[in-house]
Structure formats: C-alpha cells, structure tokens
C-alpha cells in the first residue's frame with residue numbers, strides 16, 4: 361500500500377498545544393492511516409533555515425524543518441499572513457504586498473521541496489495543505505518527483521478579479537495547476553478557481569472538475585468539505601461534565617444561560633462585530649438582560665502580525681466598554697478569555713452552552729460550528745447561530761443563519777435562540793448531527809485520497 365505523506369506549514373507535533381482547524385483535522389486523519397507528516401518545526405532559529413528534526417509516535421513519523429527569523433518573517437508573518445490571508449478572506453484593504461516577502465515565500469517553498477524530495481518514494485501519495493504551500497508541486501516536479509500530488513485549500517478562494525489584483529498572482533495561484541488534484545471546501549470556491557484559471561491563468565475548464573493548464577496538461581479539482589472526528593467529540597463532550605473546569609463554569613453561571621464563541625484571535629472571525637451584536641441584543645431586548653452570559657474564548661494567533669495585535673487591543677477595549685456600560689453587580693455580560701483549551705474541556709463548554717455564536721466574516725469551513733453540533737446533548741441541544749459566510753453554512757442548514765455585518769439581525773437572532781422551545785431545537789439539531797456524523801473527518805480523507813488515486817499518471 362502507498363504511504364501517505366501530508367505536508368503543511370503547521371504540524372501538530374505530539375504533545376503540542378494547537379488551536380487551528382488544519383492541525384486538529386490532519387491529526388485526526390493521520391491517526392487512522394499513519395504515514396509521514398512534513399512541515400515547519402515551529403522553531404525560529406538564529407542561523408540558516410533547514411535543520412531537520414525527526415520524531416515518531418505510533419504509526420506517524422514527523423519530519424520538520426527549522427526556519428530562520430528572516431524566512432519566518434517573510435514567508436509566514438509576511439507573504440502568507442499579510443498578503444495571501446487577507447486576500448483569500450476578501451479583504452483587499454488589508455493586503456500588504458511586497459517583493460521581499462514574496463521572495464521569502466518562494467525560498468521557503470523551494471527549501472521544503474528540497475528537503476522533502478529526497479525523502480519521497482515513487483509510490484508515495486503526497487497531500488499538500490493550504491495557502492502557505494501553493495507552489496510546492498511546481499518545486500517538487502522541478503526536482504524530478506513523480507508521485508501523485510494533491511492539494512487542499514482550507515480557506516476560501518476569492519473571485520478571479522480579486523486574485524488578479526495581486527502583483528505576480530501567477531506565482532502562488534497559477535502554480536496550483538502543477539498538482540494532480542485540487543480540493544476546495546465549497547462549490548463556490550471551486551467555481552471561483554475555474555473562473556480564475558480561464559480568465560487569468562491561460563487554462564481551460566474541459567468539464568466541471570476536469571481542467572487543463574496553459575500547456576495543455578490535464579488536472580482535476582473537486583469539492584471536499586472538511587469534517588471532524590464526530591464520535592470522539594461527542595464522547596468527550598458527554599464525559600466533560602465531570603471535568604472540574606466545566607463544573608466550575610457551570611456553577612459560576614448561577615442558573616443563567618450561556619452563549620459561547622470559540623475562535624483564534626483573527627479578524628476573519630468577526631469577533632468585534634459579534635461583541636457589538638451581543639451589546640445590541642442587550643439594548644434591543646432589555647427584558648432578556650441578565651438571562652444570558654456570553655463567553656468568548658479567543659487564543660492569541662499570529663501575534664507577530666500588526667493587524668492581529670491591533671485586533672487584540674480593540675477587543676480588550678470593547679469587552680471593557682460593554683461590561684462597563686451594561687454589567688450588574690452580580691452579572692458580567694461578556695467574559696473574554698485568551699487561553700487555549702484542550703478539546704476535553706472545550707467540548708464540555710459547548711455542551712453546556714444554549715447558544716453558539718459562530719459569526720465569521722469569511723471562513724473556509726469553521727470546525728467549531730461542527731464540533732458544537734457534535735457536542736450537544738440530544739435531549740437538550742443548544743442552538744447554532746452561524747454566519748452564512750462560513751463554509752460550514754453550506755452543510756448545516758439547521759443553524760440559524762445570519763449576516764454577521766447585520767448587528768440588529770444577529771441581536772434579534774440571539775433573542776429568538778434564547779427563547780427557542782426544546783422541540784424546535786431538536787428538530788434543527790438532528791439533521792445537522794446526521795450530516796456531521798456521515799461526512800466526518802475520515803470520509804473527507806477517504807474521498808480526497810480516492811479522487812487523487814484515480815487521477816491519471
């Protein structure tokens with residue numbers, strides 16, 4: 361049987377603390393198949409990039425690369441997270457383009473290819489993940505790699521015209537045509553890629569999902585919405601009620617209902633808008649004041665990038681302002697926590713919550729939405745309030761869908777969710793649970809790898 365080689369910038373090394381859907385999901389996928397996980401070591405070193413570290417746990421071998429400060433700043437903080445991330449999340453106003461960071465991005469992709477190429481066996485199946493590594497296939501092919509190469513984009517793909525506004529957009533986006541199979545989270549992402557290919561990359565759409573690059577080489581593309589390890593999350597949630605952190609949260613609520621938000625501290629997640637919508641709910645529905653406490657968990661993310669530091673300051677001010685204006689001596693409306701919680705605790709918080717507020721401005725998928733569904737008690741499920749701009753909205757039609765920019769709309773939806781009778785909560789929850797159970801993380805991996813294995817070589 362072929363070996364699975366997963367390549368991603370972020371690697372969930374054994375024992376590390378990870379917030380972020382990609383690491384959570386790939387960890388779950390590799391636990392079942394075993395294989396090699398290749399990527400960044402998480403270390404920033406004084407000298408040159410490139411030192412390799414090997415580690416093994418169970419059937420998974422980890423091979424990771426150190427990066428120098430310059431490479432890390434240019435590739436990760438710079439081109440990946442200050443150029444591509446805002447562009448991919450429909451925020452051209454935040455895109456910072458410069459040639460040095462683009463050169464660092466190219467350099468790190470070439471370095472990854474160099475290190476990986478010598479490890480690969482001809483029948484390996486190589487599955488590359490996300491916007492950090494779009495040119496990797498091109499670099500691997502230059503080094504003679506003949507294996508099947510698949511790529512999955514975890515984030516949204518914006519419209520072709522927006523992509524084309526990026527100087528040298530061919531380097532990251534045109535380079536995708538060197539893969540054998542491209543996977544997207546939603547049908548809209550795939551359609552936008554096909555438009556880009558036709559309009560700006562000199563390629564052709566032969567039929568839906570069967571594509572041709574500018575030199576006439578065929579490759580494939582499809583939709584593979586990522587899932588979660590549903591039975592594991594459901595079991596953790598049921599057990600979590602015994603955890604001391606979960607019990608302490610429950611007793612601190614003093615009988616009030618809980619609304620929860622769980623996100624990396626990222627501007628794509630719409631957290632300031634959510635705080636404002638919650639304040640609007642308290643203003644528009646004074647009769648419900650004091651009945652609901654909102655807990656926002658937001659572990660700090662990409663702290664080396666200015667926009668993320670500014671967001672942190674903004675949220676601290678906003679939480680203070682809302683609580684200052686609306687709290688009572690025995691009730692604080694917003695609890696804002698920057699800690700990262702393990703799933704064993706988080707799932708207990710989800711299960712205790714009457715409402716989840718998952719209101720990103722744009723999100724590739726949003727695994728928190730799916731985890732919230734999986735963690736519910738079937739006898740008393742909570743209500744999912746979900747942005748229609750999250751990939752998960754395409755699958756979770758039992759959620760109350762909102763436009764996160766419409767503060768009054770979100771405020772009134774919170775009010776409605778708080779009053780929702782049990783039979784309606786169950787009626788909405790059941791089909792969502794059915795969906796996340798049927799199309800879980802293992803189905804995602806199986807479907808993608810089966811499609812990759814079926815590509816001609």
Ligand SMILES: O=P(O)(O)OC[C@H]1O[C@H](O[C@H]2O[C@H](CO)[C@@H](O)[C@H](O)[C@H]2O)[C@H](O)[C@@H](O)[C@@H]1O
Nearest residue numbers: 370380381382490514515586723724725726727
């Ligand atoms: O690695 P970081 O810079 O710390 O960021 C964490 C991850 O964030 C993004 O996650 C995405 O993948 C999820 C799973 O498919 C998806 O549900 C979510 O919508 C995406 O935002 C990023 O794409 C990953 O590369 C990062 O590792």
Ligand SMILES: O=c1ccn([C@@H]2O[C@H](COP(=O)(O)OP(=O)(O)O)[C@@H](O)[C@H]2O)c(=O)[nH]1
Nearest residue numbers: 379380381382384624699700701726727728
């Ligand atoms: O304190 C935290 C906050 C988040 N997460 C996990 O981080 C992932 C976030 O994935 P999502 O797809 O929602 O967003 P991303 O961060 O990847 O953009 C989910 O599995 C969360 O359970 C976690 O384990 N602990």
